[in-house]
Amino acid sequence: MGILEKIKEIEDEMARTQKNKATEYHLGQLKAKLAKLRTELQAPPKDSKGGGDGFEVQKYGDGRVALIGFPSVGKSTILTVLTGTKSEVAAYEFTTLTCIPGIIHYNEAKIQLLDLPGIIEGAAQGKGRGRQVIAVCKSADLLLMVLDASRPHAHRRILTEELESVGIRLNRRPPQIYFKKKKTGGISFNAVVPLSKMDEKLCHRILQEYKIHNAEVLFREDCDADDLIDVIEGNRRYIKCLYVYNKIDVCSVEEVDAIARMPNSIPCSAFQELNMDGLLERMWDMMALVRAYTKKVGGKPDFADPVVLSADRGGTSIDALCTQIHKSLVADFSYSLVWGTSSKHYPQRCGLSHVLEDEDVVQIVKRKVTTGGEDGKGRFKTTSNKPLRISDREKKVALKT
Numbered sequence: 001m002g003i004l005e006k007i008k009e010i011e012d013e014m015a016r017t018q019k020n021k022a023t024e025y026h027l028g029q030l031k032a033k034l035a036k037l038r039t040e041l042q043a044p045p046k047d048s049k050g051g052g053d054g055f056e057v058q059k060y061g062d063g064r065v066a067l068i069g070f071p072s073v074g075k076s077t078i079l080t081v082l083t084g085t086k087s088e089v090a091a092y093e094f095t096t097l098t099c100i101p102g103i104i105h106y107n108e109a110k111i112q113l114l115d116l117p118g119i120i121e122g123a124a125q126g127k128g129r130g131r132q133v134i135a136v137c138k139s140a141d142l143l144l145m146v147l148d149a150s151r152p153h154a155h156r157r158i159l160t161e162e163l164e165s166v167g168i169r170l171n172r173r174p175p176q177i178y179f180k181k182k183k184t185g186g187i188s189f190n191a192v193v194p195l196s197k198m199d200e201k202l203c204h205r206i207l208q209e210y211k212i213h214n215a216e217v218l219f220r221e222d223c224d225a226d227d228l229i230d231v232i233e234g235n236r237r238y239i240k241c242l243y244v245y246n247k248i249d250v251c252s253v254e255e256v257d258a259i260a261r262m263p264n265s266i267p268c269s270a271f272q273e274l275n276m277d278g279l280l281e282r283m284w285d286m287m288a289l290v291r292a293y294t295k296k297v298g299g300k301p302d303f304a305d306p307v308v309l310s311a312d313r314g315g316t317s318i319d320a321l322c323t324q325i326h327k328s329l330v331a332d333f334s335y336s337l338v339w340g341t342s343s344k345h346y347p348q349r350c351g352l353s354h355v356l357e358d359e360d361v362v363q364i365v366k367r368k369v370t371t372g373g374e375d376g377k378g379r380f381k382t383t384s385n386k387p388l389r390i391s392d393r394e395k396k397v398a399l400k401t
């Protein structure tokens with residue numbers, strides 16, 4: 001029996017099984033079985049050389065956003081309007097057949113936008129170009145799930161389920177469960193909060209399914225079987241998603257108003273260019289990028305060319321800033337001066353761990369080292385190779401000025 005048939009069999013059994021206290025453990029075990037098979041399904045075929053069919057697009061810019069949706073909802077129209085890159089638009093389904101990159105220039109940052117073929121129900125199991133599309137989605141920092149505002153809203157649920165089944169979690173954070181496999185000692189089951197959807201027996205049954213007999217499990221929030229399975233699988237991708245309801249030009253004002261009130265949702269019309277600025281603004285907010293303007297001693301900040309940092313990729317600390325500027329800068333770092341919303345006073349003297357906020361101005365001061373580094377007494381050698389010492393008189397002068 002192939003993986004797909006096995007999956008179908010378990011799904012059927014789960015659908016048949018009534019949910020109650022008596023079946024809870026069996027259902028948990030089935031969920032684990034299903035998760036294992038789905039992971040197996042995602043593994044690339046043994047003879048594949050990894051993509052190679054025009055789908056792999058080089059990462060570029062300060063972040064990557066992917067357009068995902070059913071056919072003909074307007075993904076290519078959105079790419080064309082936002083980036084100026086032409087991607088073929090037509091009234092028939094599956095116009096786009098591969099991944100087409102464009103660049104959005106916004107707030108002095110460059111964001112890579114990827115147009116993709118439409119996907120349909122069953123994409124996760126390989127229907128259409130589903131697998132390649134999903135692989136690209138996993139590499140994105142933000143998904144724009146494009147929906148046809150004039151069509152029934154079921155598409156959103158279907159697509160979300162497709163993405164869930166390949167381990168993509170939208171607008172969620174990892175479950176707060178500490179999990180560590182051990183060599184001996186059995187299963188240690190603990191919780192720091194009351195658990196309403198999980199108990200020791202269910203936890204054991206799920207671990208058993210994974211042939212894990214020694215492990216430490218600590219629940220830090222009220223999690224369920226699916227959460228525990230996600231943590232055990234360990235391959236889940238937590239991605240932000242903005243639901244873009246396109247084609248509002250054919251909707252009533254009431255419908256548009258209702259969409260605008262839904263969380264993480266934005267109404268627009270790419271064809272009529274309605275609310276495209278609003279879309280960009282929401283996209284920017286959700287990416288939570290941090291622009292740091294660097295400044296040389298005595299110079300003006302470089303407002304035209306910020307270093308763009310991301311909490312999801314590498315972090316937004318001074319350390320991340322230095323690393324992005326040059327890999328040797330962290331080693332040469334002495335301290336930094338920061339002006340902006342992250343600093344308590346202007347300027348604040350900060351170390352590598354200081355977390356920056358959007359539009360902060362940063363001056364990095366390198367330590368004065370030529371060769372040798374520390375002199376063994378914890379002092380740094382200066383260019384003259386003499387240990388750096390500041391006399392009391394020099395300190396007084398420095399304080400006055």
Ligand SMILES: Nc1nc2c(ncn2[C@@H]2O[C@H](COP(=O)(O)OP(=O)(O)OP(=O)(O)O)[C@@H](O)[C@H]2O)c(=O)[nH]1
Nearest residue numbers: 071072073074075076077090094095096118270271
């Ligand atoms: N009324 C209306 N039509 C639109 C809008 N945006 C796109 N369309 C039309 O919808 C059709 C499909 O647009 P595409 O941009 O090709 O859609 P797609 O999602 O890229 O389609 P595939 O690549 O086939 O998956 C075209 O006829 C567009 O002109 C819109 O805002 N309003």
Ligand SMILES: [K+]
Nearest residue numbers: 072090092095
């Ligand atoms: K189309």
Ligand SMILES: [Mg+2]
Nearest residue numbers: 075076095096
């Ligand atoms: Mg298209």
